[in-house]
Amino acid sequence: MHSCTRPAIGAVLLLVLATACHKPEEDLGLDVLPEDIALGTVVVDTSRIVAWNILPKPGKTSALSRNVLGTYLDPDFGLVTTGLVTQVRLSTNSVGQDTTTGTLVCDSLVLSLAYDPASYGYGNRDPQGFWVFRVAEDLHLDSVYQNDDVPSSTPVDLLAGPRSSYAIEPFQGPVIGGDTLSPQLRLRLKQELGEELLSHWGGAELANNDNFLQYFKGLLVIPKTEASVPYQQAALYFNLLSPDSKLTLYYHDGATSTSLDFIINSSSVRYTVSRFDHDRALQPTLPMALQDTSIGQQHVYLQALGGLRGELRFPGLENYSSAGHGALAKAELILPVEGNYFPLYAPPSQIFVFRKDEEGNDAAIPDQVPSSNQVGGYYDAEEKAYHLVVTQWLQGVITGAYPNTGLCVLPGSNGVSVNRGVLCGPENP
Numbered sequence: 344m345h346s347c348t349r350p351a352i353g354a355v356l357l358l359v360l361a362t363a364c365h366k367p368e369e370d371l372g373l374d375v376l377p378e379d380i381a382l383g384t385v386v387v388d389t390s391r392i393v394a395w396n397i398l399p400k401p402g403k404t405s406a407l408s409r410n411v412l413g414t415y416l417d418p419d420f421g422l423v424t425t426g427l428v429t430q431v432r433l434s435t436n437s438v439g440q441d442t443t444t445g446t447l448v449c450d451s452l453v454l455s456l457a458y459d460p461a462s463y464g465y466g467n468r469d470p471q472g473f474w475v476f477r478v479a480e481d482l483h484l485d486s487v488y489q490n491d492d493v494p495s496s497t498p499v500d501l502l503a504g505p506r507s508s509y510a511i512e513p514f515q516g517p518v519i520g521g522d523t524l525s526p527q528l529r530l531r532l533k534q535e536l537g538e539e540l541l542s543h544w545g546g547a548e549l550a551n552n553d554n555f556l557q558y559f560k561g562l563l564v565i566p567k568t569e570a571s572v573p574y575q576q577a578a579l580y581f582n583l584l585s586p587d588s589k590l591t592l593y594y595h596d597g598a599t600s601t602s603l604d605f606i607i608n609s610s611s612v613r614y615t616v617s618r619f620d621h622d623r624a625l626q627p628t629l630p631m632a633l634q635d636t637s638i639g640q641q642h643v644y645l646q647a648l649g650g651l652r653g654e655l656r657f658p659g660l661e662n663y664s665s666a667g668h669g670a671l672a673k674a675e676l677i678l679p680v681e682g683n684y685f686p687l688y689a690p691p692s693q694i695f696v697f698r699k700d701e702e703g704n705d706a707a708i709p710d711q712v713p714s715s716n717q718v719g720g721y722y723d724a725e726e727k728a729y730h731l732v733v734t735q736w737l738q739g740v741i742t743g744a745y746p747n748t749g750l751c752v753l754p755g756s757n758g759v760s761v762n763r764g765v766l767c768g769p770e771n772p
Contacts, residue, residue, distance in 0.1 A: 353645070354679075354769040356390040356657060358737070392769040393656040395639030396632050404758045405614035406489035409459045411648065411761060412473070412615075413579040414566040415466040417688065420646055421623035421630075424452045425578045426565035427456075428494055429613040430482055431445065431590045431605035436551050438603065441543025442596075445554050447544060449537030450593040452503075454562065455531040457585035463513030463526075465761045466577025466687050470508035472567030472701055475501040475530055478560040482612040486682040490617040490649040490758075491500040508568070511579065525587045528579070530564070537592050552610075561612065562590075573625060574685060578761045582607045583607045615758070617648045640770040642681060645694065646763040647754040653766065655696075656749035663741045674737040678752070679767045690764035693755035694720045694729050698736055699748040708736035708750070720755070729766075 374519075404410075410427040416698075417423060454475060472761035476496035482488075509528060516524045538561075545548050550556040570576045582588065590605040608611065622630050643653040655676075682688050696718070700706040710718045710733055720731045739745040754762045 354392050354394060354655070354771075355677040355765060356392060357673075357675045357677060358387040359674070360616055367420055385623075390660065391459075391658050392473065393640070393658065394643050394768045395630075395636035395643050395654050396651055397654055398633070399649055399652045399753070401489035401491040402616070403487050404487070404490045404616070404648070405466045405612065406621070407614075407758050408582075409759045410581050410583050410613060411464075411578050411617070411759065412564055412566070412581060412614045413464060413471055413577050414457070414568075414570040415576040415578060416570040416623065416625075416690060416764065418619060418625040419629060419765060420619070420644065420650065421760055422569055422618075422620040423578055423650075424566055424569060424618045424620075425648065425761065426493075426563065426616045427581065427583070427613070428478065428488070428492075428561060428563050428616065429480070429583055429607055430556060430561040430611040431559070431607055432552050432611055433549060433555050434604045434606045438549035439541075439546070442544050444542060448539055448595055450595060450671070452532040452537035452540070452562075453593070454532055455524075455527050455587055455589055456530070456564075456581045456583070457525050457527045457587040458513040459580040459582045460525070461585060462580050462760075463511075464577040464579035467575050468511040468577065469515070469581075470510055471576055472506075472508040473489050473502065474565050474567050475532060476563045476565075477501060478563055480560065481557075481640045484610060484612055486612075488612070488614040489495055490609070490615060492614065493563070493616050494563060501532045501536055501562075503533045506531075507667075508767045509635045511577070512720045513579075525585060527587050528581070537594065542592060551603045565611060565616075567589075574687075577687075580760070581611045583611070584609065598702065612745045615648065616734075617650075617761070618660070619646070619650050621651075637769075640768045643678075643690065643752070643766040643768050644763070645752060645754045646764065647757045647760050650761065650763065653752035654749065655752060657740075657747065660737065661739050663708050671734050671738045671741070673732065676731040676733050676735045676750075677728055678731070679726075679771075680722070681767045681771065688763060691754035691760075691762040692721050692754065693724050694722075695732070695752040695753050696720070696731055696733065697753070698745060698750060705751060708733060709739065710735045736746050 411425040412422045412427045479495045479497055513526045514518040516526045547554055574631050591602055593602045646649045698708050717732050740747050
């Protein structure tokens with residue numbers, strides 16, 4: 344152990360330990376300890392770390408703040424493919440009551456998906472093609488849907504016409520009927536579906552939402568083709584709770600034209616599905632790391648939406664107490680980002696760490712609880728590193744309150760983005 348040393352490049356656990364030694368650098372964490380204990384401290388940055396990558400279990404993506412749709416090929420992480428599932432609902436009950444359906448004519452049927460104003464997505468704005476399918480199974484609002492829950496659907500693509508791709512325009516809204524709408528992707532669906540909806544005007548299927556969702560269970564939207572060229576296309580972010588995200592039926596009765604919105608709101612089931620093919624990476628390191636855990640000592644890969652997570656172990660931490668280092672002023676985990684990265688594949692703005700509970704499941708560390716969230720974990724672009732304060736968790740390991748089962752590392756916005764990053768492993772030069 345060294346007193347008052349500088350942390351090396353790579354994953355580092357920096358401990359400020361209460362002992363009878365020197366004053367710590369910059370008085371790190373002295374406010375945590377009583378004054379009589381804080382008189383003697385030592386800084387240690389040589390705790391051993393073992394790191395590797397794993398494929399995470401599927402995670403929740405339903406009822407979150409945004410949804411993801413699109414595909415791109417990442418040279419370091421491989422192929423990313425995402426899609427969205429959503430119910431649409433009646434905007435009013437008793438649609439078409441007292442209407443003669445034989446005089447109604449469908450003009451068009453359009454699915455509108457409003458871009459998330461905070462971020463249009465992850466990657467480039469090259470055109471993309473899409474498929475839209477009709478969901479063939481019941482979706483339940485009280486169910487938790489995960490990124491691998493691809494619903495059964497009818498095999499017929501609902502998109503109208505021969506159009507193979509759509510321009511991605513997240514900064515310029517379309518003008519419809521003289522009104523400029525929020526930026527959105529507008530997918531025109533087949534006329535036959537609009538005519539089918541009109542055939543139920545005034546019928547039981549459109550009397551209320553319970554009946555409607557039994558008849559029309561939802562939509563599955565996925566990319567039409569997989570990305571094949573790196574640095575092109577993107578996983579796009581959509582706000583389905585925007586009033587501009589909806590299914591609109593335009594129709595006329597004689598000379599009178601009108602429209603009806605089928606809305607998406609908080610009562611709609613909506614979630615994201617994802618698929619990752621890491622073997623498609625142009626660089627071999629990640630596929631090798633998933634076969635050989637020792638590569639984690641050099642590189643730790645993180646990828647949101649069910650892509651990748653890092654595992655960290657700290658052998659011997661439980662022995663600190665018997666060595667005379669029983670009290671911590673501060674424990675900080677430092678995780679640098681490796682090398683340079685494509686600007687549109689920026690590292691996650693924040694990362695999180697979790698401990699294991701008695702059943703081996705992820706559990707928040709005590710430093711992360713809402714009443715005293717002092718972990719940090721935000722990306723420092725100047726230093727190109729993350730700093731995470733894990734003092735209370737590590738103190739619990741030293742005292743025996745928690746088993747020394749290590750920590751897992753996940754990117755923030757895990758269910759609503761495909762953020763990714765490569766961290767320096769503990770032996771990275």
